[in-house]
Each structure stands twice: as structure tokens, then as C-alpha cells.
Amino acid sequence: MTSFPFYRKAHTTPASMPTNLLLLLLFGVRVLAICPPMCTCSRGHRVVDCSARGLAILPDSLQHNIHFLNLSHNRLQDLDGLLNHFDHLRTLDISYNHLHHLPVGLPRALWDIRASGNYIRQLEKNNTAYHWNLQKLDLSLNLLERVVFINNTLSNLQALNLSHNTFWTVPTNMPHNLEMVDLSHNYLLQILPGSLDRLPKLSIFYLHANHFTSLSDGVFGRLDGLQLLTLGDNPWRGFLLLTTKTAGNTHKAGGNRKQSAPALFENTAELALKSQ
Template sequence: MKIRKAMMSPATAFACMLLLLFGLRVLAICPPMCQCARSHRVVDCSGRNLSQLPDSLQHNIRVLNLSCNHLGDLDRLLSHFAHLRVLDVSHNRLPRMPVHLPRALWEIHASGNRLRLLDKNDTAYQWNLKVLDLSGNELERVVFINNTMPNLRSLNLSHNKFWTVPTNMPSNLETVDLSHNFLVQILPGSLDRLPQLAYFYLHNNRFSAVSENVFSQLAGLRLITLNANPWACEDEENITDLLSWMQHTPARVLGCPCYTRHVCGEAHQLPPTGAWHIASYTQSPMSGEARDHRWPSMQAVTSSSLSKWAPSNQPSNMSATNLSAVDPVVFKSAGIPLSSSGRGLSTGRAHRTSTTPSPSSKKTSGVIRSTNQGLPLGAAQMPALNLLLTAAVLALT
């Protein structure tokens, strides 16, 4: 051994030591069953049938994807990754949130596990957390401590087993998804500390009514979904306040309780005056039965109705072919949306005439009047023809 050291120069020995150290480090940077990027600080170990945390993970990793594996316990195994920002452990077999998670985390994705409870200590020290996704678990209760997770903006608790909306949710939340649960009530005051909540998803639950003024403190609300709930519309005492709130909120409400329309409570700005108008519902302009305050009232008849009502001896310039060609143009000029077939409101019946028709509706009324004039002309000619026939018979006799 001494002979080898004597034969090796100091520079060569130093180079060998560096090569050995860096060689071991290269082998330790990225586990062989994972893929790494961005200087090996983004690690993807998803879908590898892992039952335990891979060895040789670099301590300064920032993103770790462990989704779609068979992990059942990560307690105290991630605490030393002090620079970790994004952790994805979704679709594993975790019965609870891992203990001692890094406090530098920005995002935690833990959907599709077996979580039954989110304890107050699970999130007590997550001061930097912005996104928390716990959807698709078996959660019945979550416990938040006041003034914890001050930076949390998005909370996804959908597809769980909640019966009531969680209380003490972080005050700076902007998006909360509680859809596809078993929610039946919102306790009074539960939402009063959420002034920045903009998107609130409550569809596919079991609400029949909500407490009075439960949404009144949501000053920043932009969208709320209430569809697929068994609202008790016959119970006026408990549902009136909700219906009144829907009529006055500037937020977009999807799935209006006690309405057949899909959208309600949306504020519309009318172009002529610039004044705000709160519509009880909005409807797609392509609907055949659509009615809107912006569309002029008019007498409307489809081409099929015109051809049916017109007499057999109609003038040559009002043939059924001409009517079919003119009809779509008339409806388009009047502002009535065409159906997919290219015709107007294909209801098969006439509508009442407006008392103050628009200029375009006057054109349509003129077409209808000229068509109906064929019937009186034919009726007037019949007595004259009868007299002529009678005179001819008498002359022959």
C-alpha cells in the first residue's frame, strides 16, 4: 500500500478522490426507478408500484411526485427535505396525512387515498401552503385552527363524506370545492371569515335549505354552484331567503334552486343605458324558446306555418318556395336567433303581435298581412262566380 502511494503523485491522488466523490454523488442524485429534471431537483416517481420511499433522494429537491403507488406510511420520512415546495402523494394507500411534513411546502396533493380525518396538527405549521387537495378520500371531518395556513388559496375537499361545511377555514381562501359530498347544512357564521372567497362549489350534495344570510358576507364571490341538490322549493319559509339572495348577488350562480334554468343571479350590463340589471336567469341565445329583454317583440311565423295557412289560390309572387327563401332572412333581421335547421323559432304556431313593433317586425308583419289577404279575395270571387253560373244555366234553359 505504501509503495502505491509513493508511486502516485499528489495531483493524481486528488483527482481520483474527486472522481470517487462525484461519482458516488451522481449515483445518489436520482433514484434509478425515478425520473429527474432541472438539475435533479424535480423528481418523478409516479406509477412505479412503490411501497416505500425511494432511497438516495437529494436533500434539496423542490418537487416530489409519488402519486399512483402503494405507499401506506410516510410519517417522518419527508421532514428533512427542507426545500420541498410541491408534494404529490395522490392515489396511494395513506390512512392519514404524513406526520412532520416540510414546512416550506407550497402545494400538497393527497387525493385518492384513505384519509378519514384531518387533524389540527396536520396543518398547524404549514404557513407557506397555497394549495391543499384532499379530494377523493373518506373524510368526514377536518379541524382547522384559527389563523393557520394564512397563505392557503385553494382547498379541494370534493368527493368525500362531509355532512356539514367545515368551520374555521383559512381566511384567505379564494377557491373551495365541497362538491360531491353529503352536505345538508352550513352552520351560521361558518363563511363569515372568507371575504376573498371567489369560487365556491357546492353541487351534488344533499341541501334542501340553508341558513338565513349564510352567503351574505361573501363579498368577493364570483361563482357558486348549487345544482344537483334536493332543494325544498315548497318550503317557502326556509327557501325564500336563498331565492332573494340569488336575485341580488352579482355572483354567477350555476344550478338555480327552484328554477328550471341552469344559470341565475348573474349581473348584466345593458349596452344602451349602461345600467345594471339582475336577471333571474340567463339562457343560451341558441335555444328555440329563448326570450330576452334585449330582443324586440315581434309577430313570428315559420315558413311551414305560412305555407299551411296560405290559401290554394295564393298570388304567384307568394308561392311556398318564395316564402321558404324569405323566412330565414326576415327572422335574422329581427334579431331572433335561428335554430340549427336554419329557420326561425320553429314552434309551429304564431305569436302575439307587439303593440310597438320594431322596424324589422313591421317588415315581417307586412309579409304576413300580404299572405292573409289571399283568403278574402278568394271568398269575394265566389258569389260572383255563382251568379255567372246561374245566369248561364237560365240562358240555356
């Protein structure tokens, strides 16, 4: 009688072993497949390069703790909600795909988002509202007409590339700690009053190759840290006088414009541009 429990155990345990073993083998295969076969991985499989593979969907078997993911030069159209579980991802390159909007639910730990060369038309406020760690955002070579930023968000963003888009006016409410903004090669006609008043750290500002004909006096007057300003290849009319508060700045006009040497007066740098 006392051996009956052992008898049952002896008969039930072997019957369950094949199932457990099968699960273990399947799980083991999944653990080992940490680098998708169409990608290359390095640094402990945390740096993943899946660029130029003709991908239309996100590869399977990506390790959850990857730091760098390159999905550029593929045929991806929609990544909404597919990347939010990569909590350790720092750099994401989704440039040169077929995306029509910035993917929803991108990891909040990201430092660098590269999304150039897509078909993105708008950047809504919720696209970047929770990316406190983001330092670089590249949305160049898209179809952007407007971007919307929320006050006191993107507090760590230092570099914003919006070049080669379709902006008509300089975006307002840009993150306050920006150090570089590239708005070259757009259709910019004006800078609205106050648009640049809260960018004290902005040191590099690219505005060349736009449609500016004139600018309001003092439009750059609040850019205390400005060191490089490019204004060439714009159809300036008549005489343009630009004033900034920082002495010793470097200003580049380029194109077919005449540039005078910056004249310092009461800690003010003045740049005169005249059409030929």
C-alpha cells in the same frame, strides 16, 4: 534520530490511504446517485417524478434540495417523518396511494400538497399547523369526515379541495384567505351559522352534488367576494332564496333545478331555485 518521525509517517500514511480512498469512492457514488433509478429527474435533478412505479417505500438517493416530488399512483402506506428534511420542497404529489392519514412532518416550505385518492378519514389540527407557506391543498377523493383547522394558520392557503369525501356539514374555521373551496360530491346537509363569516376573499364555492334540502336565509351574506356558486344536483324542497352581498355574481344551479336570473336590489344578488 531525527528521521524517526518521518519513518513513522511514511509507514502509517500508506496504510491509511486505502480506507480513505474507499470512503471517498463510496461518498462519490452517493453524490452521483442523486436520481433514484426508478424515477425520472429534470431541471438539475430538482424535479423528480416517481409516479406509477409500484413503490411501497420512499426511494433512496433523493437529492435533499428537490423542489418537486411526484409520488402519485403508487402503493405507499406510511410516509411519517420521511420527508421533513426536504427543506426546499415546494410541490408534493402523494395522490392515489394507500395513505390513511396525511403524513406527519411534511416540509414547512411546501406550497402545494396533492393527496387526493387515498383513504384519509380525518385532518387533525397538527397536520397543517405549521404550513404557513401552503397555497394549495387537495384532499379530494378520500374518506374525510372532518377537518380541524387552528385559528390564524394556513394564512397563505388560497385553494382547498375537499370534494368527493363524506362530509355531513361544511367545515368550520376554514383559513381566512381562501379564494376557492370545493365541497362538491359530499353528503352535506347543512351549513352551521357563522361557518362562512370570515372568508372575505372566497370567490369560487362548489357545493353541487350534495344532500342539501334547504339553506338558512343569508348564509352566504358575508361572502363579499363571491363570484361563482354551484348548487345543482341537490334535493331542494320547495322554494329557495339565496342572498349575497356582491352584485354581478355568477351563480350556477345545474342539475334539474330552475334558475332565475340574478335580480339586483340594493347591491344584492338574489338567486331563486325551485324544484321541478
